[in-house]
Amino acid sequence: MQIPISTRYRILRTPFSSYRRSRITFTALLFLLPAFVFFTILVVYPVGQSFYYSLFNWKGFGPAVDYVGFQNYQRILTDKxxxxxxxxxxxxxxxxxxxxxxxxxxxxxxxxxxxxxxxxxxxxxxxxxxxxxxxxxxxxxxxxxxxxxxxxxxxxxxxxxxxxxxxxxxxxxxxxxxxxxxxxxxxxxxxxxxxxxxxxxxxxxxxxxxxxxxxxxxxxxxxxxxxxxxxxxxxxxxxxxxxxxxxxxxxxxxxxxxxxxxxxxxxxxxxxxxxxxxxxxxxxxxxxxxxxxxxxxxxxxxxxxxxxxxx
Structure with a gap:
């Protein structure tokens, strides 16, 4: 006997099906976590730190305290x-x-x-x-x-x-x-x-x-x-x-x-x-x-x- 479409749809929407999808999603995120951590440490953090230092007149010695805002970017765009x-x-x-x-x-x-x-x-x-x-x-x-x-x-x-x-x-x-x-x-x-x-x-x-x-x-x-x-x-x-x-x-x-x-x-x-x-x-x-x-x-x-x- 063929199951009606509406019944099959309700079966797919059961809590078990939702739990299974959540488990698959969690497993995928778990496998992606090491790559995400390395990407954050090696790419996102250095880029963010570079942007932070670009807002300062920093010579590389000691903390960056001389805040100049976007003056460095203005100078770049006007430097021949x-x-x-x-x-x-x-x-x-x-x-x-x-x-x-x-x-x-x-x-x-x-x-x-x-x-x-x-x-x-x-x-x-x-x-x-x-x-x-x-x-x-x-x-x-x-x-x-x-x-x-x-x-x-x-x-x-x-x-x-x-x-x-x-x-x-x-x-x-x-x-x-x-x-x-x-x-x-x-x-x-x-x-x-x-x-x-x-x-x-x-x-x-x-x-x-x-x-x-x-x-x-x-x-x-x-x-x-x-x-x-x-x-x-x-x-x-x-x-x-x-x-x-x-x-x-x-x-x-x-x-x-x-x-x-x-x-x-x-x-x-x-x-x-x-x-x-x-x-x-x-x-x-x-x-x-x-x-x-x-x-x-x-x-x-x-x-x-x-x-x-x-x-």
Missing amino acids: AFIKAVSNGLILVGLSLVIQLPLALAVALMVGRELPGRRLFRTIFFMPFVFSEVITAIMWMGLFNPDPDRGLFNALLVLVGIKPQGWLGDPNQVLGCIFAVLTWKYFGFHMLLYMAGLQNIPKEIEEAALIDGANGRQMIMFVILPLLWGTIRTSIYLSVLGALQQFGIIWVMTKGGPVNASEVMATYMYRYGFVRFWLGYGSAVAIVMLLISLVFSLAYLRLVKQQDYLS
Whole structure:
């Protein structure tokens, strides 16, 4: 005999069912508790403490007592050096999106196929990502050395009769040099992401496109790239955040110089927070960096979600 819908609904609403749901919820919260504790200690508390110190003119010695309110934030938004740092960060983001990621995608399409020696190429391209940022910066500083007897690039220019360049000491060239190092360092990482995405594309789809008469360009534009769009979105997200928060390579190579030509937000924060010991002001810069990254993350995720909904 079939139970009426109203009766089944009353059965689901019994105290036993409510108790079972409460028990499941309690169990889930219990398993989430360790992660929540670590997240609070390692993320929420430091961010809250940084915001607290950003409201003071604090040098890092003794308690923070010189309350200045939001004056640190006002100074940040009017400081030409910080505006230059934001501009340099956006330039690195633009160069990464226009040059680095398309180049990594092109190489992934080549070495991810039936290319002779593709395993060797994969290893060569990915190897720079294994090196630490400090080692990478020191190595490239030697290559960019302005002395032709010590720097490889200037030695090559002298051989072909071109005047040696200042490279890292030239405000017009230093940001391009930094971008070249960042591309060399992180190129293999994005290439590996694209290769992983390519491996998830069924070969049957490509074979069907070939049977329908698609050529190589059409295969890439209308088959591979649409199926690889999820991986491309992840790569764009990581590249933008990485460029906005870049610190190690730039600080070791130029310390933001010359004349703030390679200054970014992270080096600006480090300079004021840990070199000049203006920790209150440095904390304010850190909060601004967090807000910029957070706004970008939320906007990007919202845009991606809308695209998924429309598709």
